[in-house]
Amino acid sequence: MSIIVYPAIDLKGGKVVRLSEGDMDRATTYNDDPVAQANVFHEQGADHLHVVDLDGAFAGASVNGAIVAEIVQNFPGKVQVGGGIRDRGAVDRWLERGVSRVVIGTAALHDPDFVRAAAAALPGRIVVAVDARDGMVTTHGWAETSDMTAAELSNRFADVGVAAALFTDVGRDGLLKGCNVRATSELARNTRLPVIASGGVKGLVDIADLARHASEGIEGVICGRSLYEGKLDLRKALRLARDESL
Numbered sequence: 358m359s360i361i362v363y364p365a366i367d368l369k370g371g372k373v374v375r376l377s378e379g380d381m382d383r384a385t386t387y388n389d390d391p392v393a394q395a396n397v398f399h400e401q402g403a404d405h406l407h408v409v410d411l412d413g414a415f416a417g418a419s420v421n422g423a424i425v426a427e428i429v430q431n432f433p434g435k436v437q438v439g440g441g442i443r444d445r446g447a448v449d450r451w452l453e454r455g456v457s458r459v460v461i462g463t464a465a466l467h468d469p470d471f472v473r474a475a476a477a478a479l480p481g482r483i484v485v486a487v488d489a490r491d492g493m494v495t496t497h498g499w500a501e502t503s504d505m506t507a508a509e510l511s512n513r514f515a516d517v518g519v520a521a522a523l524f525t526d527v528g529r530d531g532l533l534k535g536c537n538v539r540a541t542s543e544l545a546r547n548t549r550l551p552v553i554a555s556g557g558v559k560g561l562v563d564i565a566d567l568a569r570h571a572s573e574g575i576e577g578v579i580c581g582r583s584l585y586e587g588k589l590d591l592r593k594a595l596r597l598a599r600d601e602s603l
Contacts, residue, residue, distance in 0.1 A: 413441030
């Protein structure tokens with residue numbers, strides 16, 4: 358079975374960055390032109406993108422919205438967007454701009470009724486971000502840790518039309534430590550939602566390991582720093598994820 362590879366474009370101050378463990382003070386800038394970066398990923402074969410408005414995640418509302426809209430307009434494939442999406446109006450605005458799916462994090466914990474209602478009205482268009490540190494869900498741009506487990510949060514939305522749970526091991530994100538395949542596959546087995554893996558991907562071995570668990574419910578994987586620093590060849594990752602020979 359195949360999985361989807363989502364190159365990540367994280368936006369801070371209008372630039373493409375990667376954070377270490379979700380810390381806004383530990384940001385590395387990789388490109389001043391996010392639209393050009395999206396085009397590079399497309400030229401390398403990507404037909405999906407994962408875009409995050411990091412400033413929006415902390416502000417609670419879109420900050421880099423104009424740039425995200427330009428990426429969506431120019432990228433020929435599907436774009437899922439997250440960061441500060443905490444009400445139905447924000448969801449609708451992004452979908453009207455051509456976004457394929459919206460990713461909701463903080464509101465999934467603090468306003469689950471909003472997420473359920475949006476997912477029911479827009480089946481397959483809502484992704485719930487399950488960001489966890491040591492197994493416990495974090496919110497507000499990973500700045501706060503809750504008392505809810507990743508499986509508990511995912512199962513809140515198992516039967517309401519949510520497309521997937523995006524599981525990020527915050528303690529590995531941006532550190533090239535390797536994806537937490539064990540925790541990701543465990544979550545996939547314990548929720549009825551498809552799971553997208555994120556956090557720490559360092560190379561082809563992570564893609565291969567996750568693809569082996571596709572039948573358990575792993576839908577895809579988000580890759581960031583490993584692509585920007587040349588640790589992961591996107592073309593090879595896409596072939597491997599599609600179960601094609603390298």
